[in-house]
Amino acid sequence: MAPIKSVAVVGAGPAGAITVDALAQEKAFDTIRVFERRGKAEGCCKAWREPEKYLGERTVVVGASISGPDISHAIADLAEVPLNCVVRGKYHPYISDYAFQHPNIRRRPPITHITSSRETNQRTVSFEDGTHLTDVDHIVFATGADTYTWTLHFLHFLPNLASTICNNRLPNLYQHVFWQPDPTLCFVGAVAAGFTSKVFEWQAVLAARFLAGRIAFPPREEQQAWERERIGRRGDGVPFSSLYPHFEEYFEEVRSLAGEPTEDGEGRRLPRSEKWWREGFDRAHLKKRIEVWKRENAEARDRIRREEGEERVMYGEEVPRPSGIQNQRAEMQSQSCL
Numbered sequence: 001m002a003p004i005k006s007v008a009v010v011g012a013g014p015a016g017a018i019t020v021d022a023l024a025q026e027k028a029f030d031t032i033r034v035f036e037r038r039g040k041a042e043g044c045c046k047a048w049r050e051p052e053k054y055l056g057e058r059t060v061v062v063g064a065s066i067s068g069p070d071i072s073h074a075i076a077d078l079a080e081v082p083l084n085c086v087v088r089g090k091y092h093p094y095i096s097d098y099a100f101q102h103p104n105i106r107r108r109p110p111i112t113h114i115t116s117s118r119e120t121n122q123r124t125v126s127f128e129d130g131t132h133l134t135d136v137d138h139i140v141f142a143t144g145a146d147t148y149t150w151t152l153h154f155l156h157f158l159p160n161l162a163s164t165i166c167n168n169r170l171p172n173l174y175q176h177v178f179w180q181p182d183p184t185l186c187f188v189g190a191v192a193a194g195f196t197s198k199v200f201e202w203q204a205v206l207a208a209r210f211l212a213g214r215i216a217f218p219p220r221e222e223q224q225a226w227e228r229e230r231i232g233r234r235g236d237g238v239p240f241s242s243l244y245p246h247f248e249e250y251f252e253e254v255r256s257l258a259g260e261p262t263e264d265g266e267g268r269r270l271p272r273s274e275k276w277w278r279e280g281f282d283r284a285h286l287k288k289r290i291e292v293w294k295r296e297n298a299e300a301r302d303r304i305r306r307e308e309g310e311e312r313v314m315y316g317e318e319v320p321r322p323s324g325i326q327n328q329r330a331e332m333q334s335q336s337c338l
Contacts, residue, residue, distance in 0.1 A: 005030040012036035015189035022204040028212035062086040063142035069099030082106035167237035174223040
């Protein structure tokens with residue numbers, strides 16, 4: 001491969017930023033140009049900020065990966081009851097469905113269509129089971145990369161690339177990074193469930209080493225065999241690019257391919273993967289989060305039981321009446337099926 005002196009980095013988010021650093025540390029390129037559609041590099045941007053915005057509001061949250069459960073649980077006690085969460089029954093491998101076990105959450109099937117009125121700003125959400133939810137105040141799309149389809153419109157000069165996207169996966173990526181027909185086209189961050197920023201760093205260093213001409217890859221036949229083996233093991237879809245729970249295996253394979261910096265210190269060094277990374281990840285990112293959800297779910301159920309008990313005492317046991325909370329829920333259920 002001829003020496004590469006100019007590199008374009010598309011995107012200035014976390015993956016783009018670490019890629020620029022890895023390229024710069026190789027000290028092998030004359031030009032590293034960053035293309036970012038926003039006015040400045042901002043990292044991860046989300047429209048959702050504070051739960052108070054949803055107080056008493058009829059809300060639909062779409063997604064069951066990472067942000068979906070987080071947002072749903074954060075507003076379950078604030079939004080109008082029930083909070084409507086659109087899930088497909090396939091939950092994130094890290095955290096399962098614990099967040100959606102909150103008593104104020106109603107799980108909904110996928111959305112078929114949304115209708116809205118410009119005059120009244122009213123929205124109706126229709127679901128696959130034939131039910132409808134009217135007068136929706138907020139729809140939060142927390143779907144992330146697992147739901148949105150890849151689009152590579154800016155690579156229109158490579159029609160064979162864009163047309164091959166299938167099952168939300170870009171085929172022909174060796175080690176989830178290098179497009180096999182032309183490995184100078186690299187994708188940093190094209191993974192799911194993968195230790196995010198750390199895997200960005202490992203992939204960025206591997207890409208920078210290759211573009212600097214300091215490493216070579218096995219023949220394309222072996223690269224294709226790597227892809228076929230992974231499809232057979234993980235499937236041909238999003239699970240193909242999911243690294244969880246085999247972080248250490250992937251980190252060490254990438255580190256081995258990338259090798260060490262030059263004797264002059266050019267290049268970013270990748271440390272050996274440590275067992276405690278995964279342990280700390282599970283403990284902080286998974287165990288504590290799930291523990292909080294379980295505890296708050298139980299507290300919410302206890303609070304509802306107390307409130308319903310207080311209303312039964314208020315009405316008198318001889319003339320049982322449904323509580324205000326039950327009335328509210330019944331009303332919401334009725335409205336949702338109009």
